[in-house]
Amino acid sequence: MNNRVYLDANATTCVDPILMGRYMSLCQEIWGNPSSAHHEGQNAKGIFLEAKRVIREILQVPPHFDIFFFSSATEALNTLIKGTVFRTLKKGERSLSQQQTILSTEVEHAAVFECIHDLVTLPFSGVVCESDFVPVGLYGAPKYSDVVRHVEEKLPSVAAFMAANNETGVVTDELPIIAKYLSSRSIPLIVDGVAFLGKSPILFHEGISAYIFSGHKIHAPKGVAVAVVDKKLKFRPMIVGGPQESKKRAGTENVPLAVIFADALRITMQSLEETYKKLRHFQCCFENELEEVFPEIIINCRHAKERLPSTSNISFPGIHGEDLLMALDMAGVSASHGSACSSGALEPSRVLLKMGMPHSQAGSSVRFSWSRLTTEQDIKEGIRRTIQTVKSYMERK
Ligand code: PLP
Numbered sequence: 001m002n003n004r005v006y007l008d009a010n011a012t013t014c015v016d017p018i019l020m021g022r023y024m025s026l027c028q029e030i031w032g033n034p035s036s037a038h039h040e041g042q043n044a045k046g047i048f049l050e051a052k053r054v055i056r057e058i059l060q061v062p063p064h065f066d067i068f069f070f071s072s073a074t075e076a077l078n079t080l081i082k083g084t085v086f087r088t089l090k091k092g093e094r095s096l097s098q099q100q101t102i103l104s105t106e107v108e109h110a111a112v113f114e115c116i117h118d119l120v121t122l123p124f125s126g127v128v129c130e131s132d133f134v135p136v137g138l139y140g141a142p143k144y145s146d147v148v149r150h151v152e153e154k155l156p157s158v159a160a161f162m163a164a165n166n167e168t169g170v171v172t173d174e175l176p177i178i179a180k181y182l183s184s185r186s187i188p189l190i191v192d193g194v195a196f197l198g199k200s201p202i203l204f205h206e207g208i209s210a211y212i213f214s215g216h217k218i219h220a221p222k223g224v225a226v227a228v229v230d231k232k233l234k235f236r237p238m239i240v241g242g243p244q245e246s247k248k249r250a251g252t253e254n255v256p257l258a259v260i261f262a263d264a265l266r267i268t269m270q271s272l273e274e275t276y277k278k279l280r281h282f283q284c285c286f287e288n289e290l291e292e293v294f295p296e297i298i299i300n301c302r303h304a305k306e307r308l309p310s311t312s313n314i315s316f317p318g319i320h321g322e323d324l325l326m327a328l329d330m331a332g333v334s335a336s337h338g339s340a341c342s343s344g345a346l347e348p349s350r351v352l353l354k355m356g357m358p359h360s361q362a363g364s365s366v367r368f369s370w371s372r373l374t375t376e377q378d379i380k381e382g383i384r385r386t387i388q389t390v391k392s393y394m395e396r397k
Pocket residue numbers: 010011071072073074075109111162164165166192194195214215225
């Protein structure tokens with residue numbers, strides 16, 4: 001169906017057609033193994049290193065950070081969080097002397113939340129871990145004062161916070177002071193920057209130990225993510241094997257994907273200001289026009305100090321979010337709601353529930369999100385079809 005309106009950019013984005021063409025030709029041109037000493041290998045290695053240099057330049061990565069490629073942000077986050085917990089395990093040592101506390105929130109993406117759950121519930125080499133979650137409440141992001149209180153109580157060994165929430169769009173506006181404070185207590189901070197990338201400049205605030213980004217959220221293909229890691233952060237690799245990526249992530253490097261990530265990043269960051277204005281305009285139109293017709297809707301987290309311009313999380317009182325999603329899908333609009341549980345049924349979003357939102361409000365919420373390649377026509381049509389779908393849902397009730 002080509003008359004569909006895709007409003008689920010926080011889940012993934014289409015591959016930019018320009019990048020797709022370039023990717024295909026790169027796959028044909030650069031197939032050497034960067035670890036090989038011959039021409040093909042060294043050529044691939046040079047191009048791989050150049051992709052890292054470009055990323056460093058575009059993001060203005062300070063010199064005391066390294067750049068590592070991973071297959072996904074999930075893999076990078078797991079590696080950094082688990083690897084930091086196990087960092088003090090010496091060769092041959094089977095258990096750590098002290099219990100490890102991981103400081104985070106319950107509104108993190110599953111890539112972080114489930115990773116922490118795994119550490120807490122599974123016996124890893126005799127390491128005993130506990131989680132300590134800073135409550136975010138209906139504000140939707142951790143506050144500096146709460147982080148300080150939790151650190152004083154538990155003295156965590158590592159912290160993981162997202163720069164912006166992929167479901168609500170709430171930006172962790174106190175991240176700079178949180179990072180600085182954690183650094184003063186020598187607690188490494190892993191930052192999930194997946195939802196934040198492409199919306200505002202990326203700043204490496206004092207105290208950030210690692211910043212993670214995913215390619216498929218910025219119109220690159222799936223299968224590539226980047227972790228920018230402070231050289232001082234000690235972490236054990238999760239994938240071991242060859243000496244690639246300074247032994248921090250074994251496996252033959254995917255050079256074409258690395259180049260495409262750098263290209264996608266360049267396009268994204270070059271047009272950042274323009275894209276920001278466009279996305280904010282789409283958000284205003286979407287929310288205002290829906291509210292005009294349905295004054296009872298709740299724009300979740302609307303009053304957060306900073307909200308991503310790309311995301312509108314809306315509760316439609318009296319409507320089951322999953323029913324609405326299916327109806328929207330039938331009307332050719334792709335949006336999202338909560339996460340799929342093991343039975344295949346859709347549950348209200350963990351993130352919204354953990355914020356303390358009433359079950360009915362969380363259960364009636366739908367997330368709409370857009371990206372650099374969303375058009376004015378997509379938004380207009382998305383608004384029109386959403387209004388029509390909600391109206392006919394109400395009439396049927
Ligand atoms: N963190 C956030 C905030 C996300 O939105 C996502 C993906 O939806 C991830 C992490 C995981 O990224 P990936 O799909 O690259 O594993």
